[in-house]
Amino acid sequence: MGLLQGNEACVRGALYAGCRFYAGYPITPSSEIMEQMADELPRIGGVFVQMEDEIGSIAAVVGASWAGAKAMTATSGPGLTLMLENIGYGIMTETPCVVVDVQRAGPSTGQATKPASGDIMQLRWGASGDYESIVLSPWSVLEMYELTVRAFNLAETYRLPVFLASDEAVGHLKENVILPEKQKIIPRAKKTNLPVFSELPGKRCLPTPMPAFGQGRGLLVTGSSHDERGYRRTQSPAAHSKLISRFCRKITDNVDKIAEWETYFTENADTVVVAYGFTARSALRAVNLARENGKHVGLLRFKTLWPFAAKAFQQLNRRVKRLVVPEMNQGQFVREIQRLIKRKYEIIPYYKTDGTVITPREILDIL
Numbered sequence: 001m002g003l004l005q006g007n008e009a010c011v012r013g014a015l016y017a018g019c020r021f022y023a024g025y026p027i028t029p030s031s032e033i034m035e036q037m038a039d040e041l042p043r044i045g046g047v048f049v050q051m052e053d054e055i056g057s058i059a060a061v062v063g064a065s066w067a068g069a070k071a072m073t074a075t076s077g078p079g080l081t082l083m084l085e086n087i088g089y090g091i092m093t094e095t096p097c098v099v100v101d102v103q104r105a106g107p108s109t110g111q112a113t114k115p116a117s118g119d120i121m122q123l124r125w126g127a128s129g130d131y132e133s134i135v136l137s138p139w140s141v142l143e144m145y146e147l148t149v150r151a152f153n154l155a156e157t158y159r160l161p162v163f164l165a166s167d168e169a170v171g172h173l174k175e176n177v178i179l180p181e182k183q184k185i186i187p188r189a190k191k192t193n194l195p196v197f198s199e200l201p202g203k204r205c206l207p208t209p210m211p212a213f214g215q216g217r218g219l220l221v222t223g224s225s226h227d228e229r230g231y232r233r234t235q236s237p238a239a240h241s242k243l244i245s246r247f248c249r250k251i252t253d254n255v256d257k258i259a260e261w262e263t264y265f266t267e268n269a270d271t272v273v274v275a276y277g278f279t280a281r282s283a284l285r286a287v288n289l290a291r292e293n294g295k296h297v298g299l300l301r302f303k304t305l306w307p308f309a310a311k312a313f314q315q316l317n318r319r320v321k322r323l324v325v326p327e328m329n330q331g332q333f334v335r336e337i338q339r340l341i342k343r344k345y346e347i348i349p350y351y352k353t354d355g356t357v358i359t360p361r362e363i364l365d366i367l
Contacts, residue, residue, distance in 0.1 A: 005218045006144040006171045007032035007074075009179075010100055010164070011040060013148030014072055017185055019098070020046035021071040023060035025053050028112045030102035031170040033074040054079035058086040065090075068188065070152060070210030074100035077119050078109060080126070087161050088127030089223045091247065094197055094208070096155035096188075098148070100164045102171040105355040114355030115168035117277055117328040118184075118299065122233060123163045130244050132251035134258060135163045137276040141175040146183065147303070153186040154258065157207045158250050165305060167328065169278040169357050190215065197228045197246075247349045253308050259309035261302045265291060269298030271322040271367060274337065276302040279326050279358050286363035297367050305333065313341050324366050326350040326358045354364040 004012075010033050014022075022037040034050070047064070051057040057073045064071040067206045074296060075083065080101050086158045090097060103119045105111035123135045134154050147164055155162040189209040196211065196219060211217040220230030225240040227247060233239035251258065266272055270289040277284040280301040296319075300312060323345045325334040334349045352358050 002176060003174055004141050004177050005032065006138070006141045006166065006173045007102065009144040009177065010037060010074070010139045010148045010166070011036040012179065013145040014152070015040060015044070015100070016145075016183065017149045017152035018070045018187070019072050019152065020044070020064070021061070021064035021069040021081070022046070022073065023049045023051050023057045023064070024075070024155045025051055025057050026072045027054070027076045027079045029104055029171050030074040030076050030100060032171070033100060033102070040065070040246070049063075054113065055086065056081040058083040058090070058099070062086060062090050062095050063092070065095050065097050066093075066213055066219075068190065068214075070096075070188065072098040072100065072152075074102065075104045076102050076104045076112075077116075077122075080119060080122060081108050084122075084126040091127055091129075091131045093221050094159040094210075094247075095161065096159050097161050098151045098155055098164065099161055100148070100166060103165065103167040105353065107122070111355040113168065115278060115328060115357055116239075116353065117165075117167055117279065117332070117357070118353070120165055120305055120329070121332045131160075131247045133163065133306045134158065134160065134251065135165050135304070137165045137303060137305050138170055139277055139280045139301065140170070141173055142177045143303070144170060145179055147184045149185070153184065156186045156188060158254070158258075159208050159210060160247075165277065167277055173278075174250060192264075196220070196230055197226070204312040234316055255307045255309065256311070257306055259304040259311070261300060261304065261309055261312045264299040264301070266298035266300065266316055266320070268319070269296050269317070270319050271297045271324060272300050272320050273297065273324045273326065273363060273367070274300045274302070274333075275326055276305060276333065277328075279328060281356050282360045283326060283363055285360035286367060289360065289364050290367045295367060302333075308340060310338055310340050313343065320345065322346045322348060324348045324350065324363065326352070328352055328358060
């Protein structure tokens with residue numbers, strides 16, 4: 001394939017996954033995704049719409065998905081904030097779509113062209129109410145392609161908005177890549193005699209079929225509490241409890257199928273660096289340098305941030321005593337480690353929020 005930028009690889013992945021609708025508003029550092037979608041979608045019979053803002057963008061994406069299209073948008077932190085109400089609507093209506101967040105240093109406008117990882121808790125908890133999120137974290141141009149494809153597959157399987165948590169450094173990274181010739185694609189499951197929001201008794205119905213408007217089904221889609229046929233049940237404790245339970249359990253019951261991570265040199269490590277996104281690249285280099293100096297260190301890299309894979313820590317060897325957690329924020333993922341990991345480690349966070357990436361030397365100095 002040759003030289004490719006991370007944001008360009010995201011577009012290639014989306015088109016390969018079957019995305020045929022994009023609505024968005026230009027915002028650095030994600031704008032290349034929108035620009036290329038504007039160029040590519042009309043060539044293949046897709047639809048591109050530049051909306052008036054991010055609120056309208058995600059609303060159009062949700063609507064396009066219910067019209068039968070695989071749909072996506074891309075943004076950065078301030079735009080994500082504007083999208084959150086309609087992302088909550090997408091969660092409530094169980095609407096498959098993909099939202100790419102190419103993170104920049106915030107809050108607010110912040111440093112529009114600088115990298116950060118400050119949105120990962122917003123991606124998990126930003127919408128109102130109780131639900132579970134799926135958030136993927138690429139560290140390379142190739143993974144921008146592969147995880148975009150996977151995001152669409154997960155959206156179709158679990159019927160919810162799925163997030164790709166990139167950052168400026170990965171989005172604007174250029175690498176020589178060979179894109180895989182084939183990846184599994186999960187199509188929209190449309191034809192069904194089941195209720196629109198269904199769960200078979202005693203058995204998970206995944207992917208839950210999702211007929212589109214115009215296919216002859218009497219679809220009822222609402223942001224209010226509802227039953228499995230879409231009828232509003234705002235005064236029914238039982239209906240709302242069943243609804244929220246489904247939102248959560250379809251993810252929590254399938255963590256082992258959704259969560260992905262990988263390890264490097266952890267078999268004999270007593271210190272493990274825990275990292276994600278671009279920072280994991282610096283972490284791997286630091287680990288290699290430390291091992292050349294005789295230190296027993298390893299890397300645990302999370303490709304999926306949410307749902308949180310506590311099992312990744314259970315599989316570390318018993319020699320591991322320290323966890324070093326570098327992040328381009330003020331310590332967001334490390335709090336989840338401290339909250340959920342029961343085994344006693346010495347946990348050493350490293351925070352950086354000056355708009356520059358964490359370097360291998362900075363991590364090496366801690367090891």
